[in-house]
Amino acid sequence: MKWHRTLRGVGAAVIAGTVASVALSGCAAEGPAADPAGGERTLTLGVSGEPQSFDPALQQSGGDQRWRWQATFDSLLHCEADGSVVPNAAESYTLSKDARTLTMKLREGMTFSDGTPVDAAAAKATIEHMKVGGGSDAGRVADVTVETPDDLTVVLKAPRPTGQLPTFMCLAPGAIAQPEQIESGAVASNPVSSGPYVLDVAGSTSGSVYRFEKRDDYWNADAYAYDVITFVTMSEATARLNALMSGEIDGATINYDQAGEAESSGLHVLSAPGTWTGLYLNDRAGEAVPALGDVRVRRAINMVFDRQGVADHIMGGEATPTTQIFNPSSAAFDPALDERYPYDVEAARKLMKEAGYSDGFEVEVPTQGENPIYAPMVAQQLGLLNIDVKEVPLTGPTAITDILGGRFPIMDARMSTSASSLFSIVEALEPGSIWNVMQTEDPKLQKLLDEAQVARGERADEVYREINEYVVDQAWFAPWVAENTFFAVRDAEMVPEMTDPFKFNPYLRDFK
Amino acid sequence: MIGFTLRRLASALLLVVVVTCATFLLIFSDGATIARATLGESATQEAVEAKAVQLGLDQPVVTQYLDWVQGVLHGSLGNSYFTGEPVTAMLLTRLPVTLSLTVIVVLLTALISVLVGTLAAVRGGWLDRGLQLLAVAGAAVPGFIVAIILVLTVAVGWGALPATGYVPVTTDPGGWARSLVLPVLAILVGSVGGAAQQFRGAISDVLQQDFVRTLRSRGIGEFPIVARHVLRAAAAPGLTILSLQTIGMLGGVVLIEQVFALPGVGDLALETTMRSDVPVVMGCVVFTVLVVVVVNLVADVVGAWINPKVRLA
Numbered sequence: 001m002k003w004h005r006t007l008r009g010v011g012a013a014v015i016a017g018t019v020a021s022v023a024l025s026g027c028a029a030e031g032p033a034a035d036p037a038g039g040e041r042t043l044t045l046g047v048s049g050e051p052q053s054f055d056p057a058l059q060q061s062g063g064d065q066r067w068r069w070q071a072t073f074d075s076l077l078h079c080e081a082d083g084s085v086v087p088n089a090a091e092s093y094t095l096s097k098d099a100r101t102l103t104m105k106l107r108e109g110m111t112f113s114d115g116t117p118v119d120a121a122a123a124k125a126t127i128e129h130m131k132v133g134g135g136s137d138a139g140r141v142a143d144v145t146v147e148t149p150d151d152l153t154v155v156l157k158a159p160r161p162t163g164q165l166p167t168f169m170c171l172a173p174g175a176i177a178q179p180e181q182i183e184s185g186a187v188a189s190n191p192v193s194s195g196p197y198v199l200d201v202a203g204s205t206s207g208s209v210y211r212f213e214k215r216d217d218y219w220n221a222d223a224y225a226y227d228v229i230t231f232v233t234m235s236e237a238t239a240r241l242n243a244l245m246s247g248e249i250d251g252a253t254i255n256y257d258q259a260g261e262a263e264s265s266g267l268h269v270l271s272a273p274g275t276w277t278g279l280y281l282n283d284r285a286g287e288a289v290p291a292l293g294d295v296r297v298r299r300a301i302n303m304v305f306d307r308q309g310v311a312d313h314i315m316g317g318e319a320t321p322t323t324q325i326f327n328p329s330s331a332a333f334d335p336a337l338d339e340r341y342p343y344d345v346e347a348a349r350k351l352m353k354e355a356g357y358s359d360g361f362e363v364e365v366p367t368q369g370e371n372p373i374y375a376p377m378v379a380q381q382l383g384l385l386n387i388d389v390k391e392v393p394l395t396g397p398t399a400i401t402d403i404l405g406g407r408f409p410i411m412d413a414r415m416s417t418s419a420s421s422l423f424s425i426v427e428a429l430e431p432g433s434i435w436n437v438m439q440t441e442d443p444k445l446q447k448l449l450d451e452a453q454v455a456r457g458e459r460a461d462e463v464y465r466e467i468n469e470y471v472v473d474q475a476w477f478a479p480w481v482a483e484n485t486f487f488a489v490r491d492a493e494m495v496p497e498m499t500d501p502f503k504f505n506p507y508l509r510d511f512k
Numbered sequence: 513m514i515g516f517t518l519r520r521l522a523s524a525l526l527l528v529v530v531v532t533c534a535t536f537l538l539i540f541s542d543g544a545t546i547a548r549a550t551l552g553e554s555a556t557q558e559a560v561e562a563k564a565v566q567l568g569l570d571q572p573v574v575t576q577y578l579d580w581v582q583g584v585l586h587g588s589l590g591n592s593y594f595t596g597e598p599v600t601a602m603l604l605t606r607l608p609v610t611l612s613l614t615v616i617v618v619l620l621t622a623l624i625s626v627l628v629g630t631l632a633a634v635r636g637g638w639l640d641r642g643l644q645l646l647a648v649a650g651a652a653v654p655g656f657i658v659a660i661i662l663v664l665t666v667a668v669g670w671g672a673l674p675a676t677g678y679v680p681v682t683t684d685p686g687g688w689a690r691s692l693v694l695p696v697l698a699i700l701v702g703s704v705g706g707a708a709q710q711f712r713g714a715i716s717d718v719l720q721q722d723f724v725r726t727l728r729s730r731g732i733g734e735f736p737i738v739a740r741h742v743l744r745a746a747a748a749p750g751l752t753i754l755s756l757q758t759i760g761m762l763g764g765v766v767l768i769e770q771v772f773a774l775p776g777v778g779d780l781a782l783e784t785t786m787r788s789d790v791p792v793v794m795g796c797v798v799f800t801v802l803v804v805v806v807v808n809l810v811a812d813v814v815g816a817w818i819n820p821k822v823r824l825a
Contacts, residue, residue, distance in 0.1 A: 046773075053595045053596055053597065055596070058595070058596075134550070134551065134559075134563055134566070135551070136550075136551050138551070138559060139559070142559070188596065205605060205680070205775070206597075206601070206602075206605050207602060207605055207606065207775055207780075208605070208678070208775035209677075232676075232677065232773065233773070233775065234676060234773040235770065235773075235779065235782075235783060236770035236771060236773065238660065238770075238771055239675075239676050239770065239771055239772060239773035240773075242660075242663045242664075242667065242668060242675040242676055242771075243675055243676040243677070243773065245664075245668040245675070246663075246667045246668045246671065246674065246675035246676075247671070248674060248675060248676055248677060249676075265668070400548065400549070401544070401545050401548055
């Protein structure tokens, strides 16, 4: 089974049944974005997710849904492709040494599309609305307090070291909406814009087509190349590819099995490793299945999977073998660690014998109806170690509750990764992390995790690598491959690369 | 006739109650799970519980259903758990898409199948055999395969028609028609194949009957016999076939709407069912049940009008 986790809310991972990748290619000419001599330039993008309200508290940080709010609401900070955080609406920021206080200075003279000022009060009102507005990103700022010493200064205070605070201000919690509109609820359907574009209500059809016009009075208007951006909802990947091939849209997320067809039809396909696929060995403390508490058993499990085979034959070559849960572009990633667990069933059996489990054990592994590609492989390969896999089919919305509730000692998953190492750490390794479903705590690791929250510069990268090395050595997971995500565009010159840290799709400003 | 219609309406009402109640019980999992789905994986337990209370998901499911019924009686289908949008507003933007598609398909199916079915039954020979073959082929190939072939040739290959999207008829009637050609064709292939064959069977049965022989013996031409007498006699089974096709089509439309990125009710139902957005799913169900009820009612009433014996049943 695969868990497609969306970045909604969570922090993290964007995964997505549609793994996206980006492609740029060149054919073009008469697409909808054509630029008739000096005329209005229009960019039309296909969006996979169901459109939500414009209420800033309900926005998601991942996937292609974020384009709509990022067109409408400026974010305080901006995350680069490498995961680093740079100024945006805030022209500077400082994170205190203890990583509990984030101070941001806003640019002077910014305004909403109705002329009212974009100031500290607006930023504060939006963050406070996010905390209670019932959206999926609320958790990121739930215990943060906001202070505004003056009109242009916003200070966030967290009760514990939170090295991710600046990153959160690039995501949905960093959006700035107009306080009066938040109060009245008008923001949900007809938002006043603090961002580069403003919604053209008359030119849009709710739930289907959203048309945005560029704001020339936006402080960073020069960074956006298109006068008009239109988002068309296309939940089905086939529809997105058809629309791309017929020139109705300029860019969209596509699936890995569509990449070849997209390229052969002249589209340009961007791809980058954006997810890891493999097993979560949740019960690494051995609470439910004592055998899993033995590191030799977890290592043995890592050694019965032919990672290259998975990459070549299941993923059609659109993946690279890995033993790590970190994105290959992140600081934590170390190519040498990928050699740690070679495919060697005999050696794995020996490890099981040493651990006293040569007769194996029984374990429940969830399967999900939609994507059972990996399930037979898991049962078969673990069977080589006499591990008896009991498949538990999960369906519908209760599935995620069962998963997160820590019911399964082992589960297979497909998780999005970020160029930001700290992001993955916070998602999966802390005792309170959402994807540390059995809340494993390891004193040795904890020291490193605590340091990761406050470390800066080179020391931070070192800590991330140490954490990764420890987790790989202790075999907390059994990753198989880093899968590519795909994004197709009409024209190779439109977008140079997948520019977001999650490698899901480019930012609007990067479409040229 | 009025009494007959009223009886049909009463049984239709019962159908609506039974179906909506059953659906509500089926899709409602448990409140906390739905609240969790709306908030995302990382929401805290307190936030989830608060959301469940806010949405009324902490109430017994029967109470929730009765609340929903009360809302419907007051003209409100509630608000989406996820977007907060009123369900009626969401449905209103999507009804024109699905209705355009289904109404056009039903009319064309009726017209083409009657023509082709009658011709095949009356003429027989190669025309009849050709129809049988086409009908089997049409029924065997799923609509979405036809859709993909049409898109790849007509839209992507020749650029003659749009591959995706819907244009409201009020915005641009020409664009509206163009946006519907391929989806309508994709559904028609299957529906005409099946319906024409059924019509052929019905007509052919009537042609065997004694009254036709009598008419022929009186020297009346074949065309007037078929047009005035045979078609009328074959109308009852024909209507049944059409109404079944229309109802069955509502399922097929879901896929077609996905392939052509048409923002219709099927697309909405699929999306919202996946995430247990109960009010929206219920709205879609109400729509679907209403279509079923109306189609059956029309078929019954028209059938009764044509054939007085039915009225007594």
